[in-house]
Amino acid sequence: MSRNSKTLMNRQYYLDAVLLPQGWARGAVVTVSEAGRIARIEIAPPPLVAVPPPGAERIGGYVVPGMPNAHSHAFQRAMVGAAEYRQSKQDSFWSWREAMYGLANRIQPEELLVVATQLFVEMLKAGYTSVAEFHYLHRQANGAPYAGNNALWEAIGEAASIAGIGLTFLPTLYQTGDFGDKPLKKDQARFALEAEDFVRLIGERVQADRRRGSGTQRTGAAFHSLRAVPISTLAAVAKELAGINPALPVHIHVAEQLREVNACRRANGKRPIELLLKTGLINAHWCLVHATHSTVKELQGIAAAGATVCVSVSTEANLGDGAFDAARFLDMQGHLCIGSDSQVTVNPAEELRWMEYQQRLRRKRRAVLATDTEPHVGTRLWRDAAIHGAQAIGQPVGAIAAGRRADWLVLDPHHPSLAGAAADAALDHLLFAGGHAAIRDVMVAGRWVVRHRHHDAEAALGEKFANLMSRILHPQAPMHPQVTPEN
Numbered sequence: 001m002s003r004n005s006k007t008l009m010n011r012q013y014y015l016d017a018v019l020l021p022q023g024w025a026r027g028a029v030v031t032v033s034e035a036g037r038i039a040r041i042e043i044a045p046p047p048l049v050a051v052p053p054p055g056a057e058r059i060g061g062y063v064v065p066g067m068p069n070a071h072s073h074a075f076q077r078a079m080v081g082a083a084e085y086r087q088s089k090q091d092s093f094w095s096w097r098e099a100m101y102g103l104a105n106r107i108q109p110e111e112l113l114v115v116a117t118q119l120f121v122e123m124l125k126a127g128y129t130s131v132a133e134f135h136y137l138h139r140q141a142n143g144a145p146y147a148g149n150n151a152l153w154e155a156i157g158e159a160a161s162i163a164g165i166g167l168t169f170l171p172t173l174y175q176t177g178d179f180g181d182k183p184l185k186k187d188q189a190r191f192a193l194e195a196e197d198f199v200r201l202i203g204e205r206v207q208a209d210r211r212r213g214s215g216t217q218r219t220g221a222a223f224h225s226l227r228a229v230p231i232s233t234l235a236a237v238a239k240e241l242a243g244i245n246p247a248l249p250v251h252i253h254v255a256e257q258l259r260e261v262n263a264c265r266r267a268n269g270k271r272p273i274e275l276l277l278k279t280g281l282i283n284a285h286w287c288l289v290h291a292t293h294s295t296v297k298e299l300q301g302i303a304a305a306g307a308t309v310c311v312s313v314s315t316e317a318n319l320g321d322g323a324f325d326a327a328r329f330l331d332m333q334g335h336l337c338i339g340s341d342s343q344v345t346v347n348p349a350e351e352l353r354w355m356e357y358q359q360r361l362r363r364k365r366r367a368v369l370a371t372d373t374e375p376h377v378g379t380r381l382w383r384d385a386a387i388h389g390a391q392a393i394g395q396p397v398g399a400i401a402a403g404r405r406a407d408w409l410v411l412d413p414h415h416p417s418l419a420g421a422a423a424d425a426a427l428d429h430l431l432f433a434g435g436h437a438a439i440r441d442v443m444v445a446g447r448w449v450v451r452h453r454h455h456d457a458e459a460a461l462g463e464k465f466a467n468l469m470s471r472i473l474h475p476q477a478p479m480h481p482q483v484t485p486e487n
């Protein structure tokens, strides 16, 4: 009985064209379990073409894996567009950080819930079907810890549930103001967490994850950076985290700014990535975010460890960080994934397009990140960033394959950006022809969360988000007119 009822709960889809790990297939019958996992994929051997089984939902269009977003700070969505003016000729990452701290110190849990829900809906519509949230807002605005549940942490989980996006929540250890054990500055007080509390809280969450058995949400951990966590503390805590779960995803901002590379050398005699690799702790569960300023040897070390590197070209460009050498790292068989980071761009197609363009500008060549076995730049970048993004967030996503979660996008072949494109060029159009507008439907864990470019939460969110942004961007103007929806 139970077996039969389980079988009945399975859903079947007939996909006209789908990108599988081995390449494009036509007429695939995909069975998705009640839990949202892909149970089976059947393709009739050529020249036969499978026919839709009775009761199967037919999906016309190009079906591709949803993209994991391996690096996000949700609250920063509330300052996008508001820091694009000059304050001085020396404006840089560091002056932007001051503005970001201003927001980080004001935002309340109920506001974070609205901002994160809006953001997660935007992510889904753009093709990100799961997100790793690198979260270092731990305390109340007055610097006091939360008694009991942490409302700021819970806001992120609740936002992900409302939006229907997969979530790897990464509570982030943040202890020092700079290298050399500098104390936290006043405007960093909200980020403070003791190492013992950090390990205990992660342990409790991991246990709760096991009890809950969510198919879409899990816990990982992050170290903010080597600026914010001394290397000795990092090494001790990382060992304890591995004791909780050796496969726990662990992320760190590693070498985003030259100034931090130089400060690290002065304090520790080594560059940040060099220092991290020397601990011997780096493995496939680690994700190094912004390995921007790295030597060839460091990149070889990361690739050999099997760790992922997360690149966010849009944020790195916006903040004037520098350019990551993606071509070199990919040539080393390095595992590269992408993230929306500061949310200045929430669009995986644009992230990947700029990853390629950065290389074209630098090397004065075209199709730099294609390979002999995959000449289509779009396919190569999307497929690999999806699978390595899944590795980084520690979830069974990133490919349409048995055992993986049914997280996929349907591209509308009738959209002008895809006009005339055959399946094998569909991802080239997605990246290079404005094809993100062709993302018609989005599925997460076997559930449609976007249909015909519409998300159910949008209508209720729009007004709330607009009013909140007016308050956040104009805190001195309490009488700022409320935004009312247009009729």
Ligand SMILES: [Zn+2]
Residues within 6 Å of the ligand: 071, 073, 134, 253, 289, 341, 342
């Ligand atoms: Zn970041």
